Amino acid sequence: MTEAIRLALVVAAKDLRVELRSRTAIVSAVFFAALVLVIFNFARDPASVSAATLAPSILWITFTFAAMLTFNRAFALERENAALDGILLAPVSRSALFFGKYLGNLAFVGAVQAVTLPLFVLFFNVGLGRALPGLLLVTVLATAGFVAVGTVFSAMVVRTRFADLILPVLLLPFLVPPVIGAVQVTTRLLTGRPLSELAGWLRLLGVYDVIFLTLCALLFPAIMDE
Amino acid sequence: MIPTPAAAAATVRRGLAITLVALLGLAGVYVLAQVYTPTEVRQGLAQKIFYIHAPAAWAALMAFALVGIVSGLYLWLREPRLDLFAAASAEVGLAFSAVMLTTGPLWGKPVWGTWWTWDARLTLTLFLFFLFVGYLALRSALSEPAERARFSAVVGILGLVLVPFVHLSVYLFRTLHPAPVLLKPSAPSMPPVMLRTLLISIGVFTLLYIGFVTTRYGLAVLAEARRGPDGD
Amino acid sequence: MTAAAPPGTDDPPLRATGIERRFGAARVLAGVDLTVRPGELHLVVGPNGAGKTTLLRILAGLTRPTAGTVRVFGHGLGDRPEFRRELGLLSHQSLLYDDLTPLENLAFAARLYGTGSPPAAAADALAAVGLSHRGHDPVRRLSRGMIQRVAIARALLHRPRILLLDEPFTGLDAPSVVRILEMLAGQVAAGGALVLVSHTVTEVWPLATRVSVLVRGRWVIDEPRPADREAFMSRLFEALSD
Helix, strand or coil, rough: HHHHHHHHHHHHHHHHHHHHHHHHHHHHHHHHHHHHHHHHHHCCCCCCCHHHHHHHHHHHHHHHHHHHHHHHHHHHHHHHHHHHHHHCCCCCCHHHHHHHHHHHHHHHHHHHHHHHHHHHHHHCCCCCHHHHHHHHHHHHHHHHHHHHHHHHHHHCCCCCCCHHHHHHHHHHHHHEEEEEHHHHHHHHHCCCCCCCHHHHHHHHHHHHHHHHHHHHHHHHHHCCCC | CCCHHHHHHHHHHHHHHHHHHHHHHHHHHHHHHHHHCCCECCCCCHHHHHHHHHHHHHHHHHEEEEHHHHHHHHHHHHHHHHHHHHHHHHHHHHHHHHHHHHHHHHHHHHHCCCCCCCCHHHCCCCCCCHHHHHHHHHHHHHHHHHHHHHHHHHHHHCCCCCCHHHHHHHHHHHHCEEEEEEEHHCCCCCCHHHHHHHHHHHHHHHHHHHHHHHHHHHHHHHHHHHHCCCCC | CCCCCCCCCCCCCEEEEEEEEEEEEEEEEEEEEECCCCCCEEEEEECCCCCCCHHHHHHHCCCCEEEEEEEEEECCCCCCCCHHEEEEEEHHHCCCCCCCCCHHHHCCCCCCHHCHHHHHHHHHHHHHHCCCCHCCCCCCCCCCCHHHHHHHHHHHCCCCCCCEECCCCCCCHHHHHHHHHHHHHHHHHCCCEEEEEEEEECHHHCCCCCEEECCCEEEEEEEECCHHHHHHHHHHHHHHHH
């Protein structure tokens, strides 16, 4: 168990190191998120819909779409020079590899979110105030599950010729429960409602995370098992 | 193991026979619904489409559940025929969910006053449709059979687990935003004679599903068997 | 000299029995047996599409055989994943990350294998192939020959007793080929068990202890390496033209 955790961290650290070396993906993802925020601001009639009304939806569409763009990177970088074979050849359990890729993706998505959130506050003039801890909590809960599914799907679609097209087709349905829950919770948090009112949604998000993270860890070895 | 071409051809013939019986049954359902079932007072003739719509939704849901369950069995047993069955079930399920998605608005417009409503059940079948499309899109993008089988099995299982989550979150979403009374989508309580027609139609659609899947599965097995064990 | 088998066993380093592999209805391997003992280099040749790479991937535990077993020192990799440590792989692909430096690549591999001090292991491995001076350049800035040397360092870093080679000479210049041959001679002399698959017999012929020819998933020739290469070549062409 501790060995699996060590190996997962080794894989995640390697992925982040590769990313920091080129920085292409993280920079692109951050700019993508910023551009989506800007476009959303103009994709409404300012006379009838206030920015504040749409803000939670905009935040979550931006978070999830930017995240989705980054998933294929994790396994695409293993394809050059058949580097994935180098990992599979070593005494590394397939579950440890999954958690390594998952943690790498989570760090990556978290970094994009950390940049997007201040931009969101700035562009949409949102007063976070006391909502910030709750918002961080719902962000973690809504992100943890679908990143697991995205990790599994990206491991498969990078083997096809249309990876960037097939990933969204497969993954978007899986974004529905997290996005619905996260937008509901965010809306109420931004209007100053207490977190305790939102326990139902938070529980739904938590159950989604536990079930899909477990299922993905169990199914991932079948993907690597050539 | 893939059976002989002769055995696969027999499966296809069996599937076609079942399909034929089911199509006769479908004609029977048509007559039953038009002639022997009273017209619903408030909804008028449009309500009759319900006898196609609901059974198609049932068949699509059944197809999807079987894709998920058989996918799990495939990952356990690694029997190629299970994969071919799951693929057949997904294709047939896609057809049924398309029927469901076209008859829904045709019924909804006169009855609910709108082509589309985000009713939890309607939304669920829309997502079944999307999941079938994703499953089949991934299959078509992969060429190596064992890899295609493993990958699509993973999608089949995850999709099946997703369905209750989508249903629950859409349901909660709607509860928080009550729909106008006009758009009340819940099934009306039904007089026994209508229920009888509905249940018969569900039986016919189940048979139709079995016929389609058997035929499609038999054809897939036949294609594999013809390729021969040394695959030239 | 011959390295001793693990105490208490006389299991060969690598033994494959009845290996079969289907891809859908296509049967790529149709019952292949292979045993490699310490100090042996088993040369596997065959035309493209004969199943050589699939066989090597099965031996490496990267692909699952449809039927048959692979035993590493008597153990299956499924039950005893730690025996993966005994395997090294050198192929025409480097298994390296282009954005990382050779030292980072090697330290990553060392961490996967859980060697004592990954940075020290990486530095040693790189010094052994004479590339210490380029340790901090990203791999993408190295020449083809240098990348090959780093790939060799990666394959040998965890001191495997079994070395699998998949077309290692593809795309290499003459000095790089000589370097690999020297490395192979060193491994054979140290008692390693080697399997090399290639579509040609040329470079490695003198080092081979056994030669097998794979055609349509079966051995058509499988014998100790004969002394007369010309005679073997004519038999090879005969086998291939059947």
